[in-house]
Amino acid sequence: MPYASNEALPPGVRTHLPEHAQDIYRNAFNHAWERWGEDAMSHRIAWAAVKRSYVKSDGMWVPKGQPAAEPWAPGH
Numbered sequence: 696m697p698y699a700s701n702e703a704l705p706p707g708v709r710t711h712l713p714e715h716a717q718d719i720y721r722n723a724f725n726h727a728w729e730r731w732g733e734d735a736m737s738h739r740i741a742w743a744a745v746k747r748s749y750v751k752s753d754g755m756w757v758p759k760g761q762p763a764a765e766p767w768a769p770g771h
Contacts, residue, residue, distance in 0.1 A: 697725040
């Protein structure tokens with residue numbers, strides 16, 4: 696099912712990704728869902744979209760090219 700807002704995303708996505716990455720995830724998931732209608736495939740496509748712009752560094756998702764010393768953390 697498509698997600699109307701970032702607050703509706705799965706907890707693992709909301710708690711681990713910064714807001715902009717959540718937007719990317721939600722938009723990619725919704726687009727994939729409309730095209731394929733399959734939950735598992737839509738989640739894989741959404742994560743692939745996030746990984747084009749973000750990388751996991753020291754356990755945190757950061758924009759590609761951002762120094763590891765400035766990771767995003769929930770609540771920031």
